[in-house]
Amino acid sequence: MKKKFTFSFGSTVIIQPGIPVIADIIDSPNRVLVVCDTNTEYIARNIIGFQRTPICVLAPGENSKKWDSVETILSAAHKAGLDRDGFFIAVGGGVIGDLTSFAASIYKRGAGLCIVATTLLGMIDASIGGKTGFDLFNLKNIVGTFYPASIVFMPTQTLSTLSEREWKSGMAELIKIAVLDEDDNFLSDLEQEQNPDHESLIEFIERAVQIKGKIIEYDPDETGFKRILLNLGHTFGHALESTAGLGKVSHGEAIAWGLARACVLGQRIGITPPDRAEKILAILQKSGYETGARHPLCSDMNSLLEAMQSDKKKKLNSLRFIVPALKSAVVLSAETIDPDILHSVLDY
């Protein structure tokens, strides 16, 4: 069964069991470059549907998220003779999506873009909302653009081959979106179905796509006060990723740990109701995430605090913390938080 969602920021999301055929995306095969990594190459070759489509295969993982990879994609596009009206088709998870989207956004000042999301994280997080980018100076996504893909395919059959790590990477974002929902039904449903079957998972994805899409429709370029909520867990999570070394901890594991820290912080400053914090922490723990103050990959509080201050999300030289509230979440300026409480959240 096929579900289709169209958003005002220019993306159409299609959730369907099978991988798309190229004719679903574009009429002329001359105007396409497929980008994938060695893990998704077999899916990409299935998509292509004809012999001579140019393909650019990158090494998988966060370590590929650098300018060299962007230049490799741009070079492949140039060699393929792609024009501004040509299409980049990203086949993969968050890294391939972010790199390909960035390359498409700067190639001849903006070419066509389609994302075929093959991971849970890619479906729930990276492929919707147009955030593109790569890492530089050991900082995540410090370089990037806003460039929503015109078409996003989510072929759910690809989820059957996900590794435990990939699974955990996506689940954290799913839990985060459920926390941001205007009521707690989604969170309660997640609590009840710790090991969702394929059908329930697809339903969860559909709900997450709609909730996230609606948030981005309000605030597509993150200049308002709505989209920043999607960074719930990211102030702590990004600091962990930077401190542990990019690629050492999966994005989802970092975000889950960050979400746990945000719950504890929110509870200690009297914003997150204790039962809501406990509910979220319980879901995270049952999903196998580390929720303790000291993460095994980084027990140095000062490095974490330093990394936070380099995080690209800070504004006007003051950090923002997003913590769960009675419903959804609220944004707090670091200035309003007692440093002792912040320290206690990281090291007690």
Added chain:
Amino acid sequence: MKKKFTFSFGSTVIIQPGIPVIADIIDSPNRVLVVCDTNTEYIARNIIGFQRTPICVLAPGENSKKWDSVETILSAAHKAGLDRDGFFIAVGGGVIGDLTSFAASIYKRGAGLCIVATTLLGMIDASIGGKTGFDLFNLKNIVGTFYPASIVFMPTQTLSTLSEREWKSGMAELIKIAVLDEDDNFLSDLEQEQNPDHESLIEFIERAVQIKGKIIEYDPDETGFKRILLNLGHTFGHALESTAGLGKVSHGEAIAWGLARACVLGQRIGITPPDRAEKILAILQKSGYETGARHPLCSDMNSLLEAMQSDKKKKLNSLRFIVPALKSAVVLSAETIDPDILHSVLDY
């Protein structure tokens, strides 16, 4: 005397005799990075108006228009602690403007941008309309974004120090804009004032800013059929720049030669009235430009034809040629042009 023009694509252009002070641009000096080259550093240091403003000084010229320079700017911004609400201030001509604008457009997915245009070319061409970018694979601006500066200063006193080459670089764009004007008054005025005094020149700049701004308002991201007219002379001109080697020929010299070729092509296919073609060629020649079929820096027609087909402006695998018409100019697809005529324009 100060003139101010505000355009719907988000730019305010301020033409004034003196260089601006930093307080005209932004309230807090902590949120600024000034980017210049060694030629404009003395102007930048005059702008700054206080001691510790971070400054990034690049080598001048087209050879700096590469990713390494973008990374240098991004690194300086990162070290300066710039945030998304900080401002990049470009002080210089087209190269510094394009590089700084590109860096601002991708830094943390888009930071503030102000351009202080210090060359005639920068004022008339590069600083208005948001085209950013750099060169890759020996192709001009194959990488870039659309990112209009919120404020553009044109301090006309800086024009008194322009070299002959810089002067010629800007005049070609001024003549091009005059050709695109809806009537021939601007062109006739240029014809009559071959050596405009400072006052006349400022008036010409004001007219060009208004004409160019209006064209871009119609079609800010070049998806329509209006903005492409600004590429008059560029199909031939870019091919010359690529063939001669980027940086060997100034942009203006290349565009002037390309505009001359466009006049000859337009006349031979019966679109450009002969007296209009002659008038434009005469203005170009009196301004000291090469207008003959064989340019001294490239007499190899086949290399030119090949370079044209790699030009980023081509669409749907077909080149576009823009030629002066009865008034303004029209866009032609290469398919509609007899190759023998095209060859005769390059080599007779």
